[in-house]
Amino acid sequence: HKTRYTMTFQMKSIVIGALLLLASTLSSAAPARSNPQECEVCIKVMSEVLGRLGSKEDQRDKSKLEAALGGYCSDVASGKIGASKEKKMCYYLDPIKRAVAQPLSLGMPELKVCKRISKENPEICTVKYPLKTEKMEAKDLSKLRVKQLKAILADRGVDCKGCVEKEEFIRKVQETEHLGGGDEF
Numbered sequence: 001h002k003t004r005y006t007m008t009f010q011m012k013s014i015v016i017g018a019l020l021l022l023a024s025t026l027s028s029a030a031p032a033r034s035n036p037q038e039c040e041v042c043i044k045v046m047s048e049v050l051g052r053l054g055s056k057e058d059q060r061d062k063s064k065l066e067a068a069l070g071g072y073c074s075d076v077a078s079g080k081i082g083a084s085k086e087k088k089m090c091y092y093l094d095p096i097k098r099a100v101a102q103p104l105s106l107g108m109p110e111l112k113v114c115k116r117i118s119k120e121n122p123e124i125c126t127v128k129y130p131l132k133t134e135k136m137e138a139k140d141l142s143k144l145r146v147k148q149l150k151a152i153l154a155d156r157g158v159d160c161k162g163c164v165e166k167e168e169f170i171r172k173v174q175e176t177e178h179l180g181g182g183d184e185f
Contacts, residue, residue: 039125041085042114045093046104048072065101069093085127092124093117141170149173 073090076082118124149169
């Protein structure tokens with residue numbers, strides 16, 4: 001009986017181990033859903049830099065990519081093109097032009113390049129375009145996080161004393177809508 005019990009226990013252990021291995025493999029192989037706003041400014045900058053080069057042959061040349069990125073960031077800094085978000089992105093990208101040009105020259109998609117360089121500098125994918133809050137309804141504002149609602153109020157110079165619930169922040173954002181020209185958070 002002892003050997004039969006030991007064999008049954010071993011078989012169950014092997015089956016459970018195999019099932020756990022299979023489950024972990026399947027869960028890691030499942031495609032991650034990407035947020036459409038993830039790395040949005042970085043992707044736009046990469047696309048515009050590639051667009052400046054035109055031909056695929058030029059897009060494969062690392063030195064031309066570096067020069068195009070430098071030129072783009074110079075234009076942004078001088079105010080010829082772009083806005084504050086592109087300027088911030090260039091602040092992060094300009095020192096690492098070579099690291100950015102390498103994967104782009106190999107034809108890697110912009111999102112993958114942005115994710116790769118954000119591993120070294122996590123701020124890269126945190127730069128986002130502002131969400132326009134003008135004439136937003138309560139149902140739209142309710143999709144925002146409290147942190148974002150607080151940021152909108154802070155940009156407007158409004159303090160929401162006594163606000164605890166999300167609905168109170170939404171109400172305050174709507175009440176102070178006339179104060180916000182172009183809200184960024």
